[in-house]
Amino acid sequence: MAVDEVAVLGVGMHPWGKWGRSFVEYGVAAANAALADAGIEWTDVGFVSGADTMRNGYPGYVSGATFAQALGWTGCPVASSYAACASGATAMEAARTRILAGLCDVALVVGADTTPKGFLAPNAGDRPTDPDWLRFRLLGATNPTYFALAARRRMDLYGATDADFAHVKVKNSRNGLANPNARYRKEVTEDEVLASPMVADPLRLLEICATSDGGAAVVLTSLAYARRHAVDPVRIAGISTVTPTYPNTIIDLPDIATDSAAVLGAPERSFKASIAHAAYEQAGIGPDDLSVAEVYDLSTALELDWYEDIGLCKPGEAERLLRDGDTSLGGRIPVNPSGGLACFGEAVPAQAIAQVCEITWQLRGQATGRQVDDATVGVTANQGLFGHGSAVLLKR
Amino acid sequence: MTRTRVPALGAEGWFTLDAETPALLGDRCTACGSYAFPPAGSFCRNPRCASTAFATVPLSRRGKVWSYTDAQYAPPSPYVAPQEGHVPFCIAAVELAEEGLVVLGQVVAGVTVDDLQVGTEVEVVLDTLFSDEDHDHLIWKWRPVAAGGAG
Numbered sequence: 001m002a003v004d005e006v007a008v009l010g011v012g013m014h015p016w017g018k019w020g021r022s023f024v025e026y027g028v029a030a031a032n033a034a035l036a037d038a039g040i041e042w043t044d045v046g047f048v049s050g051a052d053t054m055r056n057g058y059p060g061y062v063s064g065a066t067f068a069q070a071l072g073w074t075g076c077p078v079a080s081s082y083a084a085c086a087s088g089a090t091a092m093e094a095a096r097t098r099i100l101a102g103l104c105d106v107a108l109v110v111g112a113d114t115t116p117k118g119f120l121a122p123n124a125g126d127r128p129t130d131p132d133w134l135r136f137r138l139l140g141a142t143n144p145t146y147f148a149l150a151a152r153r154r155m156d157l158y159g160a161t162d163a164d165f166a167h168v169k170v171k172n173s174r175n176g177l178a179n180p181n182a183r184y185r186k187e188v189t190e191d192e193v194l195a196s197p198m199v200a201d202p203l204r205l206l207e208i209c210a211t212s213d214g215g216a217a218v219v220l221t222s223l224a225y226a227r228r229h230a231v232d233p234v235r236i237a238g239i240s241t242v243t244p245t246y247p248n249t250i251i252d253l254p255d256i257a258t259d260s261a262a263v264l265g266a267p268e269r270s271f272k273a274s275i276a277h278a279a280y281e282q283a284g285i286g287p288d289d290l291s292v293a294e295v296y297d298l299s300t301a302l303e304l305d306w307y308e309d310i311g312l313c314k315p316g317e318a319e320r321l322l323r324d325g326d327t328s329l330g331g332r333i334p335v336n337p338s339g340g341l342a343c344f345g346e347a348v349p350a351q352a353i354a355q356v357c358e359i360t361w362q363l364r365g366q367a368t369g370r371q372v373d374d375a376t377v378g379v380t381a382n383q384g385l386f387g388h389g390s391a392v393l394l395k396r
Numbered sequence: 397m398t399r400t401r402v403p404a405l406g407a408e409g410w411f412t413l414d415a416e417t418p419a420l421l422g423d424r425c426t427a428c429g430s431y432a433f434p435p436a437g438s439f440c441r442n443p444r445c446a447s448t449a450f451a452t453v454p455l456s457r458r459g460k461v462w463s464y465t466d467a468q469y470a471p472p473s474p475y476v477a478p479q480e481g482h483v484p485f486c487i488a489a490v491e492l493a494e495e496g497l498v499v500l501g502q503v504v505a506g507v508t509v510d511d512l513q514v515g516t517e518v519e520v521v522l523d524t525l526f527s528d529e530d531h532d533h534l535i536w537k538w539r540p541v542a543a544g545g546a547g
């Protein structure tokens with residue numbers, strides 16, 4: 001049975017880039033844009049749900065309070081969530097559950113980040129009990145290492161080619177051209193991708209997402225409240241924030257080894273496949289109903305994994321989907337019309353919220369220059385370290 | 397002064413120091429029989445098992461490559477480069493059949509991605525992760541079985 005829905009009354013973003021300013025500025029800009037989009041005042045908000053950043057000191061760990069203070073204390077309750085790349089979805093889930101419990105009508109969800117240059121690395125100091133510290137120290141395993149393991153496996157198992165991976169970047173760079181919030185708005189050719197320096201074989205520099213500054217916000221409300229403020233609002237029909245099921249047999253960031261499958265065999269669905277599945281189950285909607293998807297292309301090859309893991313095709317068939325143009329704008333099921341991480345770079349706590357902003361614009365028909373025709377149902381999917389992942393199912 | 401060979405910080409108790417035939421050390425739950433690497437210590441990860449009793453067991457010395465890549469750029473700190481200037485190295489995820497584990501590790505120097513495939517048989521060896529004035533900090537690495545040679 002489908003769970004109750006909430007409305008997405010407003011969405012807003014601060015453009016992605018490398019602006020070098022405080023994350024609070026980006027978050028407040030996004031929040032004000034979302035409030036304006038919803039047509040409501042900050043003082044109408046009954047709950048602020050922040051997605052945390054780990055690289056900006058204490059204000060980043062208490063993001064809900066940080067944004068509430070910046071907007072002006074109103075006495076409204078706050079919460080702050082951290083779930084790595086899925087932080088934004090966890091913050092949305094906190095807002096949804098509060099609305100569905102009848103504890104508030106209007107919730108503001110905000111995530112923003114200011115990021116350093118280069119590889120994401122652990123905080124300073126020796127921390128030999130922290131798996132994230134250990135994988136860098138003992139193995140020199142960076143994030144691209146893990147992306148590349150997934151990419152190489154596609155090549156050896158399914159016959160994926162360098163050209164397939166490059167094609168994902170070409171597609172997404174084209175999509176992002178018209179997106180005013182994207183950081184990289186430049187068409188990239190297959191030759192340029194293949195000529196960029198190898199980082200972690202088989203992945204090249206232009207195939208691995210950068211880290212960015214940016215901010216995103218959504219205003220979620222009860223359906224009753226939304227009906228008083230909007231005609232036919234976009235609704236959230238499912239939010240998944242599942243963890244893996246033991247034994248997780250796919251090596252994930254930041255682990256040095258998988259769980260043991262010696263006693264219990266691998267579960268029916270891999271962790272990544274279980275993420276969107278849980279959102280579909282909540283909504284009573286399946287992958288065949290989708291018009292559009294925003295998936296976490298931390299690398300070009302990972303986008304192909306997602307095609308399978310959100311149920312667009314069977315394992316091993318993603319390359320065919322890509323080659324046939326099914327996932328391009330104008331195709332059967334466009335993926336990453338926003339341009340994806342390829343055009344944004346990752347602003348960790350803002351990213352899952354930005355995915356929901358894009359799907360909302362798509363479902364409203366407001367995605368100028370990158371609009372998917374007659375979009376009625378869309379899904380987001382992402383995965384982060386330490387067993388975090390999320391999917392949000394939206395419909396009109 | 398002679399340098400001493402010690403496990404790298406954080407990897408103490410993760411492998412034997414046997415020079416010829418080293419092995420990774422894992423936990424095996426005495427109740428359900430499932431394995432954990434790195435050793436989990438005080439809890440069984442099987443959600444259907446509440447045991448807190450483990451035996452330390454050597455893991456299979458050989459396994460098959462599940463996937464592999466390389467590091468063309470120097471990893472950031474806390475990685476400590478073993479020498480001046482970055483020399484690219486491979487990293488492999490290796491499937492140990494009996495334990496049902498996939499374990500990451502660097503691949504010994506001299507091996508490139510062209511020497512590896514999903515399914516390539518490798519074995520565990522000890523190598524120096526980096527050295528300082530007093531110590532060689534040891535780590536496990538994977539070495540293709542067919543390649544042989546010194547680890």
